[in-house]
Amino acid sequence: MTPVYSTGLVVGKFWSPHRGHQLLLETAAAQVAELVVLVYANPDSATQPAAVRAQWLRELYRGDELTDGARIGRTLLRVFALSADEVPPDAADDYTQRAFVRQWLARQHIKPDVVFSSEAYGPGFAEHLGTDHVAVDVARLTVPVSGTLVRADPAAYAEFLHPLVAAQLGVVPPAAVPxxxxxxxxxxxxxxxxxxxxxxxxxxxxxxxxxxxxxxxxxxxxxxxxxxxxxxxxxxxxxxxxxxxxxxxxxxxxxxxxxxxxxxxxxxxxxxxxxxxxxxxxxxxxxxxxxxxxxxxxxxxxxxxxxxxxxxxxxxxxxxxxxxxxxxxxxxxxxxxxxxxxxxx
CATH class of the missing domain: 3.40.50.300 (P-loop containing nucleotide triphosphate hydrolases)
Known part of the structure; x- marks a missing residue:
């Protein structure tokens, strides 16, 4: 499949990464040649900081050939972890959040063509960046889970976690057979x-x-x-x-x-x-x-x-x-x- 866009952007906490996040990333990857993912939160997790969560994402899509980074199919996956002391507080207004990302992208010389999101803020965020927007399972019908639910009770939502991520939370997804x-x-x-x-x-x-x-x-x-x-x-x-x-x-x-x-x-x-x-x-x-x-x-x-x-x-x-x-x-x-x-x- 020929990519529709050159560079896609996904921004989120990914705290903790779950199947809904994977649906978002994989849907995005199917439409772009390169997918840029920003991982951050402020305040951040003391035990699973952004750098750790970003590495989990890289590991989820690492293949047999490790020479050119993680990939989802043919799409290059570039995951960036930002520390809490360099990003706006989660409670900051939409304009502050959008302006921060726009400025960060400019400093990195990254020019996305499209933003993918599963949140209501997605269209306004993409408009601020001057890109297209693609919504992915905003109603959480395909994968009924959220990071908030996972943080509250990892065991109850283990079925929506990749076994690598589930293990980091000390839980195991239910199995179809023993x-x-x-x-x-x-x-x-x-x-x-x-x-x-x-x-x-x-x-x-x-x-x-x-x-x-x-x-x-x-x-x-x-x-x-x-x-x-x-x-x-x-x-x-x-x-x-x-x-x-x-x-x-x-x-x-x-x-x-x-x-x-x-x-x-x-x-x-x-x-x-x-x-x-x-x-x-x-x-x-x-x-x-x-x-x-x-x-x-x-x-x-x-x-x-x-x-x-x-x-x-x-x-x-x-x-x-x-x-x-x-x-x-x-x-x-x-x-x-x-x-x-x-x-x-």
Missing amino acids: YVVFLGAESSGKSTLCAALAEACGTEWVPEYGRTLHEQKNGNLDFEDLLYIARRHAELEDEAAARAHNVLFCDTNAATTALYSYYYFHRCDPALRAMAAVGGQRYAHTFVCAPTVPFEQDGWRGPEALRSFQHGTILMQLEFYGIPYTLVEGTVAERVAQVRAALQV
Whole structure:
């Protein structure tokens, strides 16, 4: 689709980013070549300041190729976070707010052609800037939520939050079917078991996305890739859940991705840690595959001697988070039987 406009503008608090915001951004992106997003509030959040919220937006639209910033489809997404001490108070009149944005855009040499908004102030704001205006779900009929509602009760509106954002608020969106996750050291049989269970139960399973990206990048993962892996894996789980019957089997989760972040880079993004921490809520049951199957070196894995350490680290992490788990051992058939008995499926 050829963009209708060159540069679009969206301004908001995005406190906290929700599906309504995503609808606004994605609708805008479909009509512009470049989308500029300003994120600010005054007073601002002490725990989720504008810089943090802006980074969440970037993460939501970061793709496999990280060289030219976040994109929504082919549209370049440029997200700017403004601190509370440089913006007008939220209570300031419309003219003050509009004049501030106009002056800020001029200083940045940004000339939008169109403003997108889901608020009543949108048409007047666009007129002040001398641009077109496109309204998006102003009545909140498509996505019945607002930042005010989310701030008041994140758990009640978790269904309108992307799993990455929900995790930062300590909540988990409701699932269409129970998610069952399988953790374990490298070459402990997770993928084989998930595939066998999906076939036996007539449902879906989700491969480990970290492995997919690791191979795509020829083993050269960057620190920023780890949070992206967790985010993308969660999205693939949600997509598969819509096709699943009664249960969804998941090979690995954000907790293991966090471990790899520490293993490779000796640090972990706070957003990834938050996604790891809600694993006990996101998954109805956690299974750990014992590293007792024959080790298969496929060229991507570490040495076999590392399996025992990885296994112990996974158990330590689960106990740290207070997540109960079931250990499965034996042949594939025996493990399938153990899981089906535990789940009664």
